[in-house]
Amino acid sequence: MGNEAELVRLFFKFFCKKKRLGILFLLVLGNFTYSQERIKINETTWIYEIPKGFEISSRGLEDKIQSGEDYLERTSEHKTSKNDVILLSLVKKDSSDINRILVSYKDNENIRILSLQSYAKKLRAFFEKNTGDDIGQSQTSVEVAELYIGDILFYCITKKVILPENGYTYYSQYHVSEIDEKEFSIVAIYDNKVDSLLIKRFIMNSKFQ
Numbered sequence: 001m002g003n004e005a006e007l008v009r010l011f012f013k014f015f016c017k018k019k020r021l022g023i024l025f026l027l028v029l030g031n032f033t034y035s036q037e038r039i040k041i042n043e044t045t046w047i048y049e050i051p052k053g054f055e056i057s058s059r060g061l062e063d064k065i066q067s068g069e070d071y072l073e074r075t076s077e078h079k080t081s082k083n084d085v086i087l088l089s090l091v092k093k094d095s096s097d098i099n100r101i102l103v104s105y106k107d108n109e110n111i112r113i114l115s116l117q118s119y120a121k122k123l124r125a126f127f128e129k130n131t132g133d134d135i136g137q138s139q140t141s142v143e144v145a146e147l148y149i150g151d152i153l154f155y156c157i158t159k160k161v162i163l164p165e166n167g168y169t170y171y172s173q174y175h176v177s178e179i180d181e182k183e184f185s186i187v188a189i190y191d192n193k194v195d196s197l198l199i200k201r202f203i204m205n206s207k208f209q
Helices: 004-013 061-075 109-114 116-129 193-205
Strands: 036-040 044-047 054-056 086-090 100-107 137-147 152-163 168-179 183-190
Touching: 054 183, 109 116, 116 137, 116 152, 116 168, 137 168
Parallel strands: none
Antiparallel strands: 036 044, 054 086, 086 100, 100 183, 137 152, 152 168, 168 183
């Protein structure tokens, strides 16, 4: 689709908060097996498996994060973190960045001040208020749900965007929790059922030990 790149830019504009990141795990790989991988957060180890058809990629990430910082400085009431760390960035091989996963952690100041539940509600209100009108005439809905990934409570904020002019729909999701006194998040964007199932399996099969 012609405006996929713009949709992804706007998506990261909502969810990415800082341009200077400690990038721990952004390697562009040609070939790899889909075995379980492990990343140490602090005391906790995150165990995951890369979805079939996805690859590790950082292409265009700095520009997206820069636009995210600029936007949030103008619109957000939340405090922005100074120590964001990207753990993993995945993109579907055959799509123009529209089907993507981003996993990161940052300081937990907002959760510590508000509580995890109240923070999730604040995020929902933020996304409802800032619906991305600059992408044209769109129909947007935002929902928040509670779920467990492994044994850890997460809140999932899901935004559905419909572009009536061309019958195009995409979803963006922000899964947030507190792990090892960090705000741990899994961000996903997708526009088709196949990739939504792959992404859901990736998230729900994650383990924390």
